[in-house]
Amino acid sequence: MDYRHSSKGKKHLRLSAKGKNLSAKIATLLQSRFHLRISTYKGSHFISEIAKIQVQGKDRNNQEVTLDLIGKFGKADKDVRTRLPIKEFFEHEIFVYEYILPHFEKLQVEKNVCNKFKSYAGFCAASQEDCKETIILENMIVKEFQVCKRDVALDYNHALLLIKEIGRLHALSFAIRDQYPQIFKKILSTLKEVEFNDQCCSHNRNLLHAVFPQCINSLHAIKDKIALQQYKKLEKVFFEKTQKSVDRKSSEPYAVVTHCDVWTSNLLYKYNELNLPSEVCLVDWQLVKISSPVSDISQIMFVCIDKETRDKHYQELINEYYTSFSSFLRELGSDPDIMFPMNVLQEHLQKFSVHGLYIAVRMISLTSISENDTPDFVEKDALKTITNAKKNVTVFNKRMRDILLDYVMYGYELFDKE
Structure with a gap:
């Protein structure tokens, strides 16, 4: 229009x-x-x-x-x-x-x-008028930011800048939680769950059930037999497992403001004279949650970067995240060893990275379809259209298989411990 x-x-x-x-x-x-x-x-x-x-x-x-x-x-x-x-x-x-x-700025x-x-516009x-909801923001393109291509994974330099800034975002939230509990209390009471609320649950569950079997089919029946068995078992509880992973109560007392929609279409970068990324801008904050910081970290690891970058830099990126987070939190006047120790981060990576896996299943399915053929998730027949849409099968199978196997390799939880 x-x-x-x-x-x-x-x-x-x-x-x-x-x-x-x-x-x-x-x-x-x-x-x-x-x-x-x-x-x-x-x-x-x-x-x-x-x-x-x-x-x-x-x-x-x-x-x-x-x-x-x-x-x-x-x-x-x-x-x-x-x-x-x-x-x-x-x-x-x-x-x-x-x-x-x-309040972060203040x-x-x-x-x-x-x-x-x-790192925002x-x-x-x-x-907020009904049916006329509007948000007006700066056009960051005019400020020399460039939109990421949705089907291209971030390289190390882009991922490094992003994960450092995500660390600083989380540090601000922990500092508010620590030093201004009344402000944090208002954030808690106002930010209601929207992605997994009653109105969205049916749509999101059906979408997952539509695309996940195709993701599982990227695994080799023989070479990936053990992983294949695990993911077929996960299929029955995947949505509920993800829903629980972003529930604030699951990650307390370490739940903070998380962006929760960190994929390449929501990222813009600015470049220096060497054509290296110097600034990043996060857009689309409509899914923000109070959850574990791993909600964002896992999306970077499984949605934004590919296997080559994970293989070379996974632990390095985790360390860079924590260095950025902890140094900034100290600058803000709070103690990272109390607010979110490194050992707790490692525990959360094990327990809550399933959220990144869930987003990867959705987004890799989407980005493997050419932009011209991409269906709208909100169309009546969206599930059927997405399932039947012509994908770049080679790209989809490789990237999805890499993600599924790496998740198992890192030993991250697929099921709740009994």
Whole structure:
């Protein structure tokens, strides 16, 4: 839909523009005349429509100003909204931008942090109006960030930068939990589970049941016999095992704010003069949970990187995560040896990495389909379409088999210990 030709779209945006979280720059422009150029584009967004927005006008000094923004609009289709909690997804993400990230920023200012965690797009405005949910953010492409290709695994340098920043994200949450329990309590009470709530459970369980048999078929009947037996057994309890792994109660007292949607389509990178990644930006915060830090780490290990990188750098990346996490947490004034010791991280990797496996099963199934043929997860016949979609079988089988075998090789739990 092109919002340039839609009075609904323009009204929608004005409603957002009146929000209390409007950025100072846009607020200045609104005191003068301005116009919008909005164009939508297709992307890997299953609950929303994404639009590029350009705001042009004059500031208080009568100087021409152009702002490049991104608008995220909740899908209005009634059938989609019946099957998925679109409003709750948006309320969830807006809370992250309006409350959680500002408190992280405030803590860093209080602690005089020089190198702040800022691996997210600037938040400009939002609306939670039913069927007109909107989030307006900075367009990071204009700031020379580049979107990752969804079907290309991250190399070591990209993965290293990402896992260090994830460590800093987790450190901020542990510091808030430690030093400002009332703020953390509000986060706990406000962040309700959306990915595994009643409305989503049926959809996600059916999707897993549709794609997991194809994943198991990537294993060799003879060479991978033991793993094959384990995964056929897991198939019966996979969804419930994953659901339990991200339940806050399972990981207490070490549950913190986790992004929980760490795959390449949600990552943008900026590069230095040597063409090495220098900054990373995480987008799509609608699945944020209070869970074990391993919810994010396992996604990096099994969704974002491939076997070659795991074989060469797995333990190194884990160590780099913990070094980044622990040094930043100390800078923020809390003790990592108390809040989240290394031995607890190792225990959590064993117990909760199943979440990364679950996301890998979904996303490798998706990214093995050409972008032009990719079905929308929220379509009525999505499960049938995804199951029957033409995949790059060679790529899918290799990457999926590598993931399944590596998970077993690392000795990570497939079943609850009796």
